[in-house]
Amino acid sequence: xxxxxxxxxxxxxxxxxxxxxxAGVRGRGRPxxxxxxxxxxxxxxxxxxxxxxxxxxxxxxxxxxYSAYALIPDVTLRNYLEAFEGCAGRLFAPAPExxxxxxxxxxxxxxxxxxxxxxxxxxxxxAYFLAFHVRTLTLQIALFLICTxxxxxxxxxxxxxxxxxxxxxxxxxxxxxxxxxVRAPLEWLLFSEFxxxxxxxxxxxLFMIVPIFNSLLRIDRALLEAAADSGASPWQVLTNVVIPLxxxxxxxxxxxxxxxxxxxxxTVGVMGGQQIASVGKMINTHMGALQFPPxxxxxxxxxxxxxxxxxxxxxxxxxxxxx
Amino acid sequence: xxxxMQRSISRRGALQGAGAAAAALLAPxxxxxxxxxxxxxxxxxxxxxxxxxxxxxxxxKVKEDTGITLAYIPVTTDDVTRRVITQPNSFDVVDTxxxxxxxxxxxxxxxxxxxxxxxxxxxITPVFTKGTLPDGKRIGDQGTAPKKVMFLEGESSTKFADxxxxxxxxxxxxxxxxxxxxxxxxxxxxxxxxKELLNPEFKGKAAILNIPSIGIMDAAMVxxxxxDYRYPDKGNMxxxxxxxxxxxxxxxxxxxxxxxxWKDFNESVNLMASGETVIQSMWSPAVTAxxxxxxxxxxxxxxxxxRAWAAxxxxxxxxxxxxxxxxxxxxxxxxxxxxxxxxLNRQGYYSAVLETAKANMEPYEWAFWMxxxxxxxxxxxxxxxxxxxxxxxxxxxxxxxxxxxVACWNAVMEENDYMVxxxxxxxxA
Numbered sequence: 001x002x003x004x005x006x007x008x009x010x011x012x013x014x015x016x017x018x019x020x021x022x023a024g025v026r027g028r029g030r031p032x033x034x035x036x037x038x039x040x041x042x043x044x045x046x047x048x049x050x051x052x053x054x055x056x057x058x059x060x061x062x063x064x065x066y067s068a069y070a071l072i073p074d075v076t077l078r079n080y081l082e083a084f085e086g087c088a089g090r091l092f093a094p095a096p097e098x099x100x101x102x103x104x105x106x107x108x109x110x111x112x113x114x115x116x117x118x119x120x121x122x123x124x125x126x127a128y129f130l131a132f133h134v135r136t137l138t139l140q141i142a143l144f145l146i147c148t149x150x151x152x153x154x155x156x157x158x159x160x161x162x163x164x165x166x167x168x169x170x171x172x173x174x175x176x177x178x179x180x181x182v183r184a185p186l187e188w189l190l191f192s193e194f195x196x197x198x199x200x201x202x203x204x205x206l207f208m209i210v211p212i213f214n215s216l217l218r219i220d221r222a223l224l225e226a227a228a229d230s231g232a233s234p235w236q237v238l239t240n241v242v243i244p245l246x247x248x249x250x251x252x253x254x255x256x257x258x259x260x261x262x263x264x265x266x267t268v269g270v271m272g273g274q275q276i277a278s279v280g281k282m283i284n285t286h287m288g289a290l291q292f293p294p295x296x297x298x299x300x301x302x303x304x305x306x307x308x309x310x311x312x313x314x315x316x317x318x319x320x321x322x323x
Numbered sequence: 324x325x326x327x328m329q330r331s332i333s334r335r336g337a338l339q340g341a342g343a344a345a346a347a348l349l350a351p352x353x354x355x356x357x358x359x360x361x362x363x364x365x366x367x368x369x370x371x372x373x374x375x376x377x378x379x380x381x382x383x384k385v386k387e388d389t390g391i392t393l394a395y396i397p398v399t400t401d402d403v404t405r406r407v408i409t410q411p412n413s414f415d416v417v418d419t420x421x422x423x424x425x426x427x428x429x430x431x432x433x434x435x436x437x438x439x440x441x442x443x444x445x446x447i448t449p450v451f452t453k454g455t456l457p458d459g460k461r462i463g464d465q466g467t468a469p470k471k472v473m474f475l476e477g478e479s480s481t482k483f484a485d486x487x488x489x490x491x492x493x494x495x496x497x498x499x500x501x502x503x504x505x506x507x508x509x510x511x512x513x514x515x516x517x518k519e520l521l522n523p524e525f526k527g528k529a530a531i532l533n534i535p536s537i538g539i540m541d542a543a544m545v546x547x548x549x550x551d552y553r554y555p556d557k558g559n560m561x562x563x564x565x566x567x568x569x570x571x572x573x574x575x576x577x578x579x580x581x582x583x584x585w586k587d588f589n590e591s592v593n594l595m596a597s598g599e600t601v602i603q604s605m606w607s608p609a610v611t612a613x614x615x616x617x618x619x620x621x622x623x624x625x626x627x628x629x630r631a632w633a634a635x636x637x638x639x640x641x642x643x644x645x646x647x648x649x650x651x652x653x654x655x656x657x658x659x660x661x662x663x664x665x666x667l668n669r670q671g672y673y674s675a676v677l678e679t680a681k682a683n684m685e686p687y688e689w690a691f692w693m694x695x696x697x698x699x700x701x702x703x704x705x706x707x708x709x710x711x712x713x714x715x716x717x718x719x720x721x722x723x724x725x726x727x728x729v730a731c732w733n734a735v736m737e738e739n740d741y742m743v744x745x746x747x748x749x750x751x752a
Contacts, residue, residue, distance in 0.1 A: 066740075068425065068426050068429075068735065068739060069408060069425075069426040069427065069429050069430050070408075070429075070430065082744060085744070100744070100747055100748040100751045103751040103752075104747070104750075104751045107751065163593060163597050163599065164597070167597050167598075167599055168597075168598060168599055169597060169598050187527055190599070191582055191583045191599075269533075269586075273581070273582060273583025273584060274533045274583060274584035274585070274586065274750070275576065275581060275583065275584060275750065276750075277747070277750045277751035281750065282747045282750075282751075285535065285743060285746060285747055285750075286743060286747075287401070288401045288534070288535075289401075289535065289536075289739060289740070289743045290401070290404060290405060290408070290426065291740055291743060294740075294744075
């Protein structure tokens with residue numbers, strides 16, 4: 001009992017020495033050979049060309065000025081000031097109100113958190129089932145493939161496919177009316193926040209399932225038996241053993257889902273009837289009008305926001321130690 | 324694996340790789356080495372435009388008549404503008420809208436088209452050159468009316484000329500007058516004004532276009548229809564006018580007037596066909612698409628008039644003085660020669676040179692599409708599908724009735740960046 005507790009606590013705190021040794025984490029002071037650098041070089045080069053350079057360009061352009069048809073190299077705060085235009089004024093006005101950017105972030109955050117919570121619960125349940133109740137590898141793979149079905153269609157198809165289901169004259173409304181549950185068709189089923197959350201959950205739960213499933217598979221089954229033998233109820237096993245040991249998966253899945261939903265504008269646009277604000281859509285509107293500098297400024301603000309969220313999550317669990 | 328074998332495989336692999344790389348390097352070299360020979364053999368034009376305008380039928384007919392192969396580069400309206408400004412060497416001919424010209428021309432990336440080299444230059448409809456109908460009647464010129472941006476002062480000038488010159492920014496290809504599409508079977512009463520778009524009677528069943536510069540003009544038509552305000556120029560609003568217009572839209576949005584905003588052609592067809600919306604901004608072929616599913620849909624003429632748009636061809640500055648430019652002129656001349664015009668007219672659009680198009684249409688087709696007369700025979704689309712049965716007539720009537728009632732043209736405002744910020748605010752509201 002004592003041992004189980006200690007191991008679990010260590011895992012929660014980032015793994016005890018034995019865990020770290022087992023995971024192959026080496027101590028400091030060992031000089032990395034030239035071979036290691038060479039091995040890392042190809043990916044580092046790809047990363048530099050396709051990620052670091054574009055990112056630096058984006059930051060640079062966000063400080064440029066622009067006209068209707070040209071980017072004007074400059075160092076100006078215009079784009080950032082316009083992004084937060086009226087924010088202070090409106091917040092402290094007699095009738096306080098949020099400015100466009102804050103309102104948009106609030107909507108986006110609300111959507112992201114709702115989707116995160118639902119995908120977490122659903123994803124954990126599915127991963128738990130796959131890891132502990134499905135015994136054969138073949139069946140696990142088959143069920144996994146089923147989870148990817150939402151990705152087989154394009155966004156346009158998806159948009160067209162939801163109308164016959166959720167639309168005013170759609171299947172669900174017809175069923176509800178035939179059963180006498182509602183008199184008039186429910187309008188909020190489609191082109192609403194509900195529809196956005198539904199589509200996001202439908203799409204992104206997989207990103208929660210995969211890392212959590214991976215964490216669950218690594219749990220030594222002996223721990224579960226030991227916990228049960230020591231008198232823990234199934235609920236206690238879940239909350240004291242399984243969940244703490246699967247936190248790395250949960251955190252990784254959360255990072256996936258939150259970052260995707262924070263930057264999404266296609267699903268929000270299609271399912272929200274283009275009437276729901278999202279940060280991505282704001283950027284997209286600027287891009288459409290050839291206004292790259294304000295789009296870049298909004299992109300930088302979004303990036304910083306998401307980085308803060310990820311930083312917060314990694315404060316909870318040190319992923320590098322856990323992996 | 325034994326060492327020797329490993330080495331031999333890797334050497335063979337390396338040789339194969341090197342061979343392929345060399346071939347890849349040599350191939351374009353060979354082409355650029357003998358440009359004259361190759362252009363004589365293969366006449367290819369890279370055609371940048373939106374997918375809607377890039378028809379396979381036109382490409383086939385061009386090939387047949389002139390031997391020119393059109394290499395279509397289909398992108399969205401926004402991306403056409405973006406490519407002209409950022410990658411002028413990635414295309415030979417661009418097909419773009421007149422309202423983009425205020426962004427495109429100052430970039431200096433497009434060549435003016437020389438009227439002397441266009442056979443039917445003088446026959447281009449006065450809608451473009453003078454802003455009048457062929458009978459001389461003046462038509463609405465608010466917004467980016469083509470006559471305002473049709474001509475340049477010289478070949479490499481970036482200044483628009485006030486009166487016709489030899490140098491055209493775009494040689495017009497296609498244009499139309501847009502209005503609201505409605506579902507007469509679901510509305511069950513006559514619709515005659517733009518203000519019906521925001522009538523609470525259609526709460527949750529209206530839609531507008533999700534392109535800020537066009538959406539706001541539709542809203543301005545509504546504001547004028549309500550009698551609230553008359554704009555000096557709906558296509559070039561002041562900040563106060565933008566605020567006023569966006570307020571009307573915002574109030575309607577918050578009251579739940581709109582079901583959705585659409586951006587994609589197919590989305591608009593779907594919204595209307597499924598009955599999600601009963602009144603919305605729409606394009607002419609989308610109305611046709613709804614109707615061809617057997618669902619009633621009317622392209623409703625309204626008292627306040629139409630919002631018109633127009634598109635045309637220009638050349639990339641990258642092909643100035645080359646044989647590609649000659650090819651491009653040959654293609655543009657072919658386009659105005661009638662076959663393409665007739666093809667466009669049969670889709671409910673209008674062509675730039677009316678008389679050549681007329682010569683390529685059957686008299687009953689011309690009577691239906693252009694004169695607004697009831698169809699003598701069944702009207703078929705270019706692909707042969709039945710559009711209208713004999714006896715039906717076109718929504719809005721004749722060319723003169725529709726183009727004559729144009730109130731404003733698609734436009735980019737001087738306060739465009741303010742308007743875009745306001746649009747984001749509207750979406751967030």
